[in-house]
Amino acid sequence: MATIVDETISDFDCYGSLSIASTTITTTTTATTSSSSWNDWSPVFDWDVFSGGDNFQDLIESMVQGSGNCFYKSEHQDCAEFMEEEEESGDSNNNQSEDIDGLKLVHLLMAAAEALTGVNKSRELARVILVRLKELASPNGATNMERLAAYFTEALQALMEGSASGTLHTKHMFSPNYKDEHRQGDVLAAFQLLQDMSPFVKFGHFTANQAIFESVTHDRRVHIVDYDIMEGIQWASLMQALVSRKDGPPTPHLRITALSRSGSGRRSFGTVQETGRRLTAFAASIGQPFSFHHCRLDSDEIFKPTNVKLVRGEALIINCMLHLPHFSYRASDSVASFLSGSKTLNPRLVTLVEEELRPIGDEEGFVGRFMDTLHHYSALYDSLEAGFPLQSRARALVERVFLGPRITGSLARMYRARGEEERCSWGEWLSGVGFCESNISFANHCQAKLLLGLFNDGYRMEEIGTNKLVLGWKSRRLLSASIWTTMDIDL
């Protein structure tokens, strides 16, 4: 019994040479001879339905007609058709099996998303598809697509369970707290790996820092309000730059105010206070006059500008790092309050780093955004692999610790928000609120290009408008850094 099951499983899996005709025959025989074993194998799905001989003619008809509409005729028939279609797609030659497997996974994911939220929702179908996906994809899989599919499957599963119980346990499941489950060692190691294997973190930090550095050439006091300081590594290189600047007044006094949130921070990087201590020690070690403050946010995470202490004569900079790969997502209310609150403080410069997503119209709905997110993360995965094809375990670690949770969180947000208006990028928001663009200098652009030159060829740098640099992988834009200011140029 077991061997038969194995055989049939492998038939489904390798999709070697099954043609439609033979599919019919094969499945009929296997289905009829081992239907009971099938049910043992996959109790979720009622395989007995599948074995009925009558349905196959219809199935083949619908396959031949081949439109997606017939996909949702009836629940069981859907599943059967779906399995048929699955087999058929594996028809082509074995040489491209890896591509096909990847493609298959994509189709399955799309089908699952569609089943979950599409016009003809079908939870049963979605469940079946997810089961299948879980068999095919594992987080430790060999190919990028497989691992990516595993995380997306997990995320979809969570969505399904969440919606089934009536309430989406959003705060709990998808909040930054989720990351605390990872051990501290893991997170640190993954962070180091992330920094060394990809340019994202450095790109965001260095571009912002260069813009800040250039804007404070003649200032004696600099005050930076940092939205999400995390471990504080961004400021190490700024301090270094300030300490070693040749022209202008001597090293300015640097003051950093970091927003701290109640509730858990990223335990692995410690609290904001720890970051402050670390920065203070570092500044002392290189001779940078420095002071650190933090500004507590309430549980609603809304920023109140009055909580920030200002000093006369200082150059105020607002620093807003949002979607670096190791960051947690912040609620958009919080970000909006921060940015609009900042405007009232009249800063000299606002540096913004956010992920660059393709704006999706409403008509595409959840599925469209889902596919876009899939594309986004697959570019991310590819970029890591291209640079370090042999270091699969390192990449798997980064994926597990940072990217997986982000995928889950991202999908949850999309799911919750479907039907609501698509949020524009924060950059657009800033210019809508009244910030002006500020030029990216030649030096900054040059630095970014040099930085990319250290990594794989596939990374691309684009300049959009005058104030934004976008880092992308091949044709996919991933992360953007933009510079804004409140003051108009006075003549």
Added chain:
Amino acid sequence: MFHAKKPSTMNSHDRPMCVQGDSGLVLTTDPKPRLRWTVELHERFVDAVTQLGGPDKATPKTIMRVMGVKGLTLYHLKSHLQKFRLGKQPHKEFNDHSVKDGDRATSLELQRNSASSSGMIGRNMNEMQMEVQRRLHEQLEVQRHLQLRIEAQGKYMQTILEKACQTLGGEENMSLPTRTFKGIGNHQGGLTPDISAAFKEFGTPPLTFSSFQDLNICGEHIDLHAQSSMGERSSSFDGFMNLSNTSTDHNLSLGKKRSSPYNTSNGKSPFMWSDDFRLHELGGGGSCLGSNNEDDHQIIQMERSCNPEIDSVSDMYESKPLLQDEKKFDTKPERPSPRRAAQVSSLSAQGGRNSVFG
């Protein structure tokens, strides 16, 4: 109105149309003396503007301050700045889309501005040459600064990892050579097999993730000994720091035996600045890496000293072998200009796609 401020510059005519003031300013001798924006003056102007961060950031006041030219007033600067800014605008369309910048006056723009402002068109070639030189110089500067900044980040990263290792590993004063991750491995929050596997993929722990600290780019030597007292502290770095302390340790042979070139097939190692470059194994790489048990650690060490081939398989940060006489890590290599030139040329040779020349 401004002419009233410059009575002293109304000298007798040396040239038919213009006079040279004692401040160096050239004025016309029309009934209303106007300032002539000569090429030199304009250059100083452009310099000042660049220094201040571009025509949009610079204000007449600050320009005046920076230029420090006597007799130049705000009004002169206001109007000239405005023309300059406008003069730049149409040029943005001509530029490559990847090469937009407020600061950088292309030779064409300079030509335009000087032609319209001063009427002297004949100096274009010179300007172009100077422009190219200026650009080159700036790029070198950027490169140097980038290296320093990456190093700074690496240093900071080390402090984070130190702290973490301390927290994780507790205080144990074992002898340095045998220091391993044992303590950490036992700890609840310590390294998982995942991590050690992940880092093993990168080969030599000392080199891994030490970022630019280990790369004495431009001869800047980050003194790891001074920077961290890790030699005494019981962190897991000790085993690796040891590498830098002893010069006869067999661990050093890691560098010498490594004979395979960079794995260019894998895509570039991110820390390869130039082929000439030596990776100095200063050991104390910034990470709690390696295995989480003693045996593995020693095995890895031994493996490497005996088996040079292993390095080529999984190493990411490989380099040409250290010269035999470069055993000591305390020496500060000089910063020879040929090396710098080699870096630049290799950097630009590394591919047109990210060519620093746009």
